[in-house]
Amino acid sequence: MKIAMGVTGGVAAYKAAELVRRLQDKKFSVQVVMTRAAREFVTPLTFAALTGNKVITEMFGGENGAPANLESAIEHIAVAQRIDLLLVAPATADILASFAHGEAGDFLTTLYLASTAPVIVAPAMNVNMWEHPATRANLETLRTRGVHVVDPEEGYLACGMTGAGRLASTEAIVEKVCHVLGVRDDFSGQTVLVTAGPTREDIDPVRFLTNRSSGKMGYALAEAAARRGAHVVLVSGPVHLPAPEGADWIPVRTTEEMRQAVRDRAPGADVVIMAAAVSDYRPTEARPQKLKRQGERLVLELEPTPDILAELGRDKGRRVLVGFAAETEHLAENSRSKMARKGADMIVANDVTQQGAGFDADTNIVTLFLRDGREIPLPKLSKLEVANRVLDQVLQLRKISG
Numbered sequence: 001m002k003i004a005m006g007v008t009g010g011v012a013a014y015k016a017a018e019l020v021r022r023l024q025d026k027k028f029s030v031q032v033v034m035t036r037a038a039r040e041f042v043t044p045l046t047f048a049a050l051t052g053n054k055v056i057t058e059m060f061g062g063e064n065g066a067p068a069n070l071e072s073a074i075e076h077i078a079v080a081q082r083i084d085l086l087l088v089a090p091a092t093a094d095i096l097a098s099f100a101h102g103e104a105g106d107f108l109t110t111l112y113l114a115s116t117a118p119v120i121v122a123p124a125m126n127v128n129m130w131e132h133p134a135t136r137a138n139l140e141t142l143r144t145r146g147v148h149v150v151d152p153e154e155g156y157l158a159c160g161m162t163g164a165g166r167l168a169s170t171e172a173i174v175e176k177v178c179h180v181l182g183v184r185d186d187f188s189g190q191t192v193l194v195t196a197g198p199t200r201e202d203i204d205p206v207r208f209l210t211n212r213s214s215g216k217m218g219y220a221l222a223e224a225a226a227r228r229g230a231h232v233v234l235v236s237g238p239v240h241l242p243a244p245e246g247a248d249w250i251p252v253r254t255t256e257e258m259r260q261a262v263r264d265r266a267p268g269a270d271v272v273i274m275a276a277a278v279s280d281y282r283p284t285e286a287r288p289q290k291l292k293r294q295g296e297r298l299v300l301e302l303e304p305t306p307d308i309l310a311e312l313g314r315d316k317g318r319r320v321l322v323g324f325a326a327e328t329e330h331l332a333e334n335s336r337s338k339m340a341r342k343g344a345d346m347i348v349a350n351d352v353t354q355q356g357a358g359f360d361a362d363t364n365i366v367t368l369f370l371r372d373g374r375e376i377p378l379p380k381l382s383k384l385e386v387a388n389r390v391l392d393q394v395l396q397l398r399k400i401s402g
């Protein structure tokens with residue numbers, strides 16, 4: 001997995017070199033991005049030697065009008081698209097303020113805006129700067145946007161004062177990175193069955209009913225569960241995504257095919273997550289020949305498809321059963337009633353009319369509804385991160401269900 005590591009201008013910048021090494025020990029590939037101030041403390045050469053990658057230091061041209069050290073002027077977009085995580089360590093009060101206010105004055109701030117990958121900041125600064133209401137407010141803003149913060153430690157600071165502000169330990173930062181990227185073993189020994197994508201219901205040999213699901217949400221769940229050590233079975237409607245490495249991938253087309261695949265594999269699963277956008281209706285009969293255009297109106301008769309989630313809910317055993325709800329109104333009310341009607345332990349609800357949520361987006365904005373009445377709203381996150389938050393909750397439900 002690829003990490004962009006922002007290094008900003010503080011004394012703790014020298015510790016970033018050790019951090020790069022420890023991340024590499026965990027097999028992460030690291031691309032370092034340094035701010036101008038960071039280069040007052042450490043040279044880019046240190047990081048270039050450690051990573052084998054050129055260090056990104058400038059948005060456009062290099063020093064004295066020399067050629068840019070970037071492939072192109074839109075390198076920030078290319079980096080934003082290829083990274084799995086943006087980590088900033090050490091993060092100064094200045095970069096926190098820039099992120100919080102959406103400034104885009106240099107490569108790092110622009111990368112932050114352009115990327116949908118999860119973000120971790122590890123602040124380090126003078127104790128008074130750390131405790132200043134402005135810094136607190138900026139951090140609060142970032143936290144509500146889903147940015148992860150590795151709080152600094154207390155101790156003797158480079159400025160001669162004692163208090164909170166010292167960069168968190170390398171171990172704590174690496175642990176946070178692993179946690180956010182879902183690199184852990186907490187699903188080992190468990191089988192997770194995920195459904196993804198749309199279904200297609202034939203009208204005739206050339207036409208069908210379907211929906212806008214891209215499969216991204218379901219595939220993110222499959223990938224996250226596999227990274228966390230699960231044996232993953234992915235039952236997928238027709239999508240344009242590569243099958244995740246290591247998963248049992250079962251392609252299906254219709255609701256009936258998805259139902260059969262789920263029925264076959266659910267008995268061996270500890271967790272079933274239905275992220276697929278399954279057709280609720282299908283034509284009463286698929287015409288054997290292509291429908292001809294006629295002068296009059298054409299009325300298609302539809303019948304309800306079997307409700308796969310509800311069928312599983314009736315024979316749940318000790319499995320944890322998670323459904324999704326794609327809503328355009330009354331999110332809480334509809335999700336709670338779906339949870340009861342379908343016998344799910346949790347419903348992951350997305351208001352698909354929101355920008356950055358639902359169908360085909362790389363991000364999602366969901367609320368988790370649980371049987372015990374809890375309601376957990378999440379900010380806009382990448383689908384991989386939503387998947388990890390869902391899995392965190394599933395793990396708790398697994399403990400309860402024994």
Ligand code: PMT
Nearest residue numbers: 214215216217274277278307308309323324325326359360
């Ligand atoms: O695939 P993406 O482009 O990434 O988009 C993600 C998503 C919007 C598809 C996903 O986040 C989502 O909301 N999936 C569920 C969509 C849906 O069908 O919602 P629903 O409210 O109609 O169904 C509720 C639940 O019942 C779902 O878990 C669904 O899988 C299940 N269901 C529905 C109908 C049916 N016949 N059988 C079912 O099992």
